Amino acid sequence: MRPLAEADIDAVVVAGADPVTQRWLPLPRPYGRAHAEEFVRKWAPGQRESGDGIVRALGYGSELAGVIDLKRTDWVHRETEIGYWAAPGFRGLGLMTEAVAALARWVLGEQGFERAELRAATGNIASARVAVKAGFGYEGVARNAGVIHDGRVDLAIYSMIPGDLGQ
16 A cells, blocks of 8 residues: 555546446546546545545555545544545455455554444445455444435445454
């Protein structure tokens, strides 16, 4: 995991415009270069600067395999949410599962957070698999809690707490 870089912009355009990404994330449609430039140059660094979270590129060799982030970070209550998307061609390889588990260990272990949460639309089976394989426990469904292009969706809620790290 590393910061996003200018060299990632073209790959972000491809991933952001991908039909699978577009199905599950409420990204601009159509997703173009200007959106990717804004994401890489302003939005991602702004998350860290504001304290709202941190955005990291998941590299695979010299290629961008996906993006993972901490968001909705609550520094008082030591809680955060992990979000992610995998680039086409890198799905199903276990890379995102490994990245989610590593980020959860870092935030709960090294950073002293008390809770990491992961939310996925109930129909997003691949994202649910990542959560479970990364060691997150299923908590239930938040009804009508998410928004995608097709409208509102239920979100499956998964969590990890420091006590889960040794399991």
